[in-house]
Amino acid sequence: MPKLVVSLTDSKIKSLISMQKKSFEKNIKLSDGGGLYLLLDKKGGAYWRFDYVRPATKKRATIAIGIYPTVSLAAARVKRVEYRELLAQSIDPGIQKQREHEQECFIRNNTFHYVADEYRKTEELEPSTQRRNEFVWDKLYAAIGDHPINDITPSQILEVCRLYERQGKTDSAKRMRSKASQVFRYAISLGLCQFNVADQISGILKVGKTKHRAAITDEQQLGQLLNNINENVGRGDIAIDYAVKILPHVFVRPGELRAAKWADIDFENKTWSYTPPKTKNQTALQHIVPLSDQVLKMFQELYCITGRAEYCFVSMRDKTKTISESTINKRLKQYGFENGETTGHGFRATARTLLDEVLKFPIERIEQQLAHQVRDMHGRAYNRTKYLEERTVMMQAWSDYLDQLTHKNAE
Structure with a gap:
């Protein structure tokens, strides 16, 4: 007959943490059932863990969920449900968690500045054009350079472009949007984002008067x-x-x-x-x-x-x-x-x-x-x-x- 596990409550957890801080004897596991438990260490720390059997190897494994009370009892139970659903599909939640962590790091590290630098290596422009574009890149980097490329919104691109539009520098504003758009197209091709948010403001910026190059036609x-x-x-x-x-x-x-x-x-x-x-x-x-x-x-x-x-x-x-x-x-x-x-x-x-x-x-x-x-x-x-x-x-x-x-x- 399986062992009956009494579900945890916040009051029970807090009481046991208080007792543990006074005893300093050994670590204690407080089970909530279904593989979820709270580990109380000798110093009174409380850590959520999830025990499970790996689908591929049938060996036991443990996933760290977080620290109590930063991760509440309710939040820990939500994670338990997610992990058990993955196991029902023969997916190892530990491996899945690692993949998600790597993806988060990948996205976090792929800032606009980083992706733009990579894109600029693909450009084949005259030195004079590169020098003319430096101003644009500097302003874009200052405004959105540290943002993950997938998190940037159209309003953020519009805001930096309008700083120059308000000064009457419509060409600079248009060039800024154009360069940002090129970076987003590059990012989409690499799978770093799904949408070119710079293109979404292309019809909003003002159109300056065209200044034609001096030419003789007489x-x-x-x-x-x-x-x-x-x-x-x-x-x-x-x-x-x-x-x-x-x-x-x-x-x-x-x-x-x-x-x-x-x-x-x-x-x-x-x-x-x-x-x-x-x-x-x-x-x-x-x-x-x-x-x-x-x-x-x-x-x-x-x-x-x-x-x-x-x-x-x-x-x-x-x-x-x-x-x-x-x-x-x-x-x-x-x-x-x-x-x-x-x-x-x-x-x-x-x-x-x-x-x-x-x-x-x-x-x-x-x-x-x-x-x-x-x-x-x-x-x-x-x-x-x-x-x-x-x-x-x-x-x-x-x-x-x-x-x-x-x-x-x-x-």
Whole structure:
């Protein structure tokens, strides 16, 4: 006949603890039945324990539940029910508890700061872009860096973004939300959280006024600039000279031109192929720039000067680096455009406008040559070789058009 166990009560427990503190003789087990008991040690401490038989090995084991009265009698009984339900399913509650503890530690250790640092290792950005993003990361780390990524709420992201929105820094606020969103997407892929809470506030932040890059779209002004560039060649760093001469013809992002490598220039097929850093994490597709006869000749001339280096536009001070970020804009200012009338990046807007409005090329081909994502009638993104022949014709026509403007202005 099984031994009858009388259930514990709080008054009984407190009475026995008081007696135990006076006796100092030995540890006492106060059973509540079903494997649950309270262990009273010689110093009067009270510890909840659960005894059970492991389903796999049939050996006895014990789980620590907590200290009385921090863990009450009622709470200990709830744990007993949970453990017995697991045993009924042949699940070892000790192993289950260990797994839950490890998961809690895993989540607790995976703070926003930690996950963001891991994500940033996957980014392939220009050094200038990385420096520009440091401000954003610093502010995000200060606000939510120590929070487990799974515990962060949309309101917490919104609060830090609105600190800058209230100051009129809408671009900073948007960039902050965007960077947070990238981290959450990364965390979701690793199973660290289920929702991208930064995306949930994307429509709430204010939209600032778009500030367009300075660009020339007047033919006479453009011809004057091109003529100034040609007349001033040879007065400084030769790599900068060629960068400023080539950029209007290829209208890539200035950072992409500065990072051009000789290994990517195909003289035989008259192409320059590379992966734009801005789209590397999204599409990882190469961009192909067909080289007009004029651009090919300039690259061939430059190869005679910097061909032994890795980079086409190598720094004359350090052969392992490219010309600096600000050199192209500084050089343009020396050509008579002192008031921000044009920038290296502005050549992209110049080409987009004039190729469309003057030379009448299809806007889809222009956008594709700008390395923007362009989709066909079925919503699929064009691949890198799509319409390459048409784009080759367009790039030659563009260089011929620039030459016409240059010569017309020189007359």
